[in-house]
Amino acid sequence: MKSYFNLLVLFCAISLFVSCGNADDDVNFGLNTGGDLGEGKPVDDCLELGENDLILSIQDQYTTEPGKVSVFFKVSDADGNPVPGLTADEFTIYEQGQNDACFNTISKSEANSRISPNSQIFSNNTLLVLDLSNSVLSSSLDELKTASASFIENVMPATTQESYKMAIYWFDGEDVLHELNPLTSEKAELTAAVEGITVDISNDPSTDLYGAVIKSTDIASNLLAESTKGEKIGAASVVIFTDGTDQASRFTQQAAQKKVDTANPNISFFTIGLGAEIDTQVLTDIGKTSSVVANNKEELETTFNNISELVSLRASSFYLFEYCSPKRSGDNNLAIQVTKGGVQGAVQTKFNATGFSGGCE
Structure with a gap:
């Protein structure tokens, strides 16, 4: 599985070589609806997160006005074994707007984010x-x-x-x-x-x-x-x-x-x-x-x-990530990283913030 994933990362890195770090180009790429990452894709090289030892596979995602972004994903190791019991402090969330050269860590005070295992939904x-x-x-x-x-x-x-x-x-x-x-x-x-x-x-x-x-x-x-x-x-x-x-x-x-x-x-x-x-x-x-x-x-x-x-x-290896995005317009990139026991994994996706406003809880 690691060999396949490395080839996938290499292919995406070559494809993104010209546009790496350019948010206007990055957000135009369609979602990868197959493979280990589900509806996600490998994270941009500008983050320099390294090789994935944990696989985050996006199962579904949606936005809810006035400004909530929700991503449902499962976490497994490189051999496909589920990884349950992860807590919010083991996740780092990055966001890249249209004017950002690379991703920025989202502010927990502004974004009101949470990771929920086995949510009520x-x-x-x-x-x-x-x-x-x-x-x-x-x-x-x-x-x-x-x-x-x-x-x-x-x-x-x-x-x-x-x-x-x-x-x-x-x-x-x-x-x-x-x-x-x-x-x-x-x-x-x-x-x-x-x-x-x-x-x-x-x-x-x-x-x-x-x-x-x-x-x-x-x-x-x-x-x-x-x-x-x-x-x-x-x-x-x-x-x-x-x-x-x-x-x-x-x-x-x-x-x-x-x-x-x-x-x-x-x-x-x-x-x-x-x-x-x-x-x-x-x-x-x-x-x-x-x-x-x-x-x-x-x-x-x-x-x-x-x-x-x-x-x-x-x-118990399915997780729901929700946060109130500060973005207010257009397509934006989102990356979710998990770090546990010295290994890490990350996945990238995108969302459209057109119509977003304040008042999200």
């Missing part, structure tokens, strides 16, 4: 998708129920929060993704649903794994679209457990993988495999965020806990 939905085909029900149901309950305990907050919700689905060989429990913020309700699974829940002993991938991705996409209405921002996680390969042959591996690869980037995909009959490469590709394997049913709870930790860390 943030919504996080998790889909736990369980393989309840005959092989699971007949040999590892008790272990799966224990592992699932532990997953729920670890992912859901200790106190109920409307911004954190989970739904549980299950699949067998039918062309249906069965709902075990609808989306809820109630941990006890989810746990009770898992504990209520019985060996006779399924009537089809086959495994429609690819169908489950496609259907759960569609559900996550719809949930994300619904939960981000009205200037809300959100993320979703799809966690799929199976102990085998697709046997129903209703959908192709290519179709399932395409669904995952083209999904909203704010949807994370995790897979948990059990036993020797799984195809680890398929599960690794589908679980593009992370994939783990339990060699036997006694390891199930540990592997579920490993994934639950990643789901929780990812949810």
